[in-house]
Amino acid sequence: MSLLAVRNLSVRFGGLKAIEDMSFAVREGEVLSLIGPNGAGKTTAFNAITGYLASTSGEIVFQGRSLRGLNTHQIAALGLVRTFQKTSVFGGRTALDNILIGLHLRGRQTPLAIVMGLPYVAREEQELRAEARRILAFVGLQTRAEELASALPYGEQRLLEVAIALAAKPKLLLLDEPVSGMNPSEKASFMAKLGEIRSLGATVLLVEHDMKTVMGISDRVVCLAQGRIIADGTPAEIQSNAEVIKAYLGERYKRALG
Amino acid sequence: MKAALTLLLLAVLATLPFWLDNAYLLHVVIITGIFIIAAMSLNLLLGFAGQLSLGHVAFFGIGAYASSLAALGFKLTTPFDVTVAPNPVWLSMLAGMLAAGLAGWFIGRLAFKVRGAYFVIVSISFAEVMRLVAVNWLELTQGPMALNNIPPLELFGHAFWKKPENYWLVLAVAVFSYILIRRLVHSRAGRAMIALAENEALATSVGIDVTRYLVLAAVVSAAMAGAAGALYAHYVRIVDPDVFLFVYTVTMVIMVVTGGKGTLAGPVVGGLIFGLLPEGLRAMAIAPEMQWIAYGILMVLVVYFLPVGIVPALRRR
């Protein structure tokens, strides 16, 4: 039973076809990676799935429910939480506050109750704070709780990003190039974290360039080129797939001539 | 330490009418207090929720007019035949807040549709339309002839004819407003507002409904400004269309920005400075125009040298 089913998805801007007739599924508990050369449409697919971009045609079904016409926040509330390609945190707030914001959906306080100062509000705040600290500890940022997010070094900001997404209790976590810009040791520790997240039962859809990372962690890989899926299989299958090699090698070949 | 200072401050404020033996100065303090309430409400929308709303005086004026009309009662023949009997002041003030809150709802929804600089213009236009309606709809508002003899503030049937009583009521509302905003800001709802101001795409990705919290900020902000307007109306007991002048929005904006937008103490500090400063300048017999020129320059200087405002700058030391 697939958690997410993308059927015949097309996204067109004016005359430009960013994604054409894309179909794939993500099974519960697996890690699926979307790979492909630059401009293949990976981030566009992400944006379309999570509601940040309107799809021209096709279906996106999550847990049997169509996502068509839903708002970005409604999709997030259903359990699809994404991160962004460009580092996205609440820079002016502390790391702890960032996680607290991520915990938004877990809170029950209504504005009226807040204003009236009802006791359950204070209790819930305490619980949320405790949970936020736990999440920070999980990604190893517990010492950074009171620091401004914008003051954190790059690698830690990316960790914070994932932590915020985790706070939103995702059923499906969509990570958009989470390790880009990281040095090898940061990448390794991040991938280890991802392994831990995965062992907690989360399903992950990953967009990544780094082949080593992708092949190491994924159960399945989907390769895109020029807006279309050209291969879908296990890492081993993909690595030996002729189309995939052409898509990547072709690029390198062009660059070599260039 | 902080709690002790706060208690001291409150004690000083509560006993003010006893040691400030000047009716005129007390009047200035009361007006300043009303402006501080309005500035705090603007801070919620501008400072915390990040909406460039420059039509805030509209909520103040709507609160003033709605409350006055509800208290005085009125009769209309066009466009409908309506007669409203006079109401008790406390009920009228609630009506004022409700009317202002409704306007806030409208602006909140508009803010979501229209962004950035366009929203600035729309909010200013909204306030101007309100002003022109107040000037021209003579049957309802008496236009420039003003609404007179508005019933004074009262509690439990006892009318507040003397200044100290008005002062205490304004102080109570101001303290209450401060607490309300503090509770809101330090809660899940407040975090949602701040998040949408800081990084909207990220906020929606964790499930925050942007429209909902924008509208919430606008409604609370507007209702609070409406309360300030109602207090004003029943204190000075005359309301004319000048209550919608853009210059009052500017005053509130100066208070919030100079004091420090997005902080709780900011509008209070800014309000005290720009509420009491005119009196200081007046004592020096400076022409009102020069005063405003000074404000304009001061605002420019603050923006250049203290861009986050006074309160955050002091905190950094």
Add this chain to the structure above:
Amino acid sequence: MDQLLQHGLNALMLGGTYALLGIGLTLIFGIMKVVNFTHGELYAFGAYMMYAVVMLLGANFFVALPLAIALGVALGAALELVLLRRLRGADIDTTMLVMIGAWIALQNAEQFAWTGVAKSIDSPFPAAPLVIGPVSVAWNRVFVFFVAIALIALTYALINHTKLGRAMRATFQDRETAALMGVQIGTIHTITFALGSGLAAAAGALLGPVFVAYPSMGDLAAAKAFAIVILGGLGSVPGATVGGFILALVEELGAGYISSGYRDAMGFLLIIVILLFRPTGLFARKERIG
């Protein structure tokens, strides 16, 4: 029918100056992304300069007009250099607040210098109106119309047929690329602000003698300028041109058929209605100006 024609003619005569106001603001708003709260004050400045030169210095009306416009251009350049230069790259709140501060200072300076009493400016045109069949129009308004059209044509020529204009259009489209291509963004900003301010001053210099000059005249003018910019689409000079005439017409019809008190409200109502239903304006051409 005659009334309608008269309203139409009134709108036509006034629309040109409204267009000037709108074009000036759309250039500043579009190229510099600045909410220019001082635009109205430049309008008032133009009117007051006419007053100063014609009434106080006794100079010839037709000499005073270009002089007033030139002074407006100079003031605009000065404002940009003193206030906006160092704010390059600041966020919109900051710039907005600085402009508000400048607006307050300018308006009160004008009030201080000329007092609140309205000033009338003599113009050398006959008082009796020109009558064309069922409609009539004052001579000074006819003059205003033609000068406005001439200035609009000059602005078009500048933007579409000069190197400077090309640089301005490039900056509007894509600032980073323009900078990479060697456009001096800072200079373009100063020139844009000076030009936009000059157009506002021109509108004031033209309308000052038709009406009167008083310190807060700029506020209404600014509001109308914003309405025109929104109506025509940000950065669209043709949009602002047409928008100016449309606003004049809406005002005339509103004042004529609803109530004269609400004439000035028309602009604001227009803003709200447009932004509710067609936020990008009637002529949104975000890719270019001119």
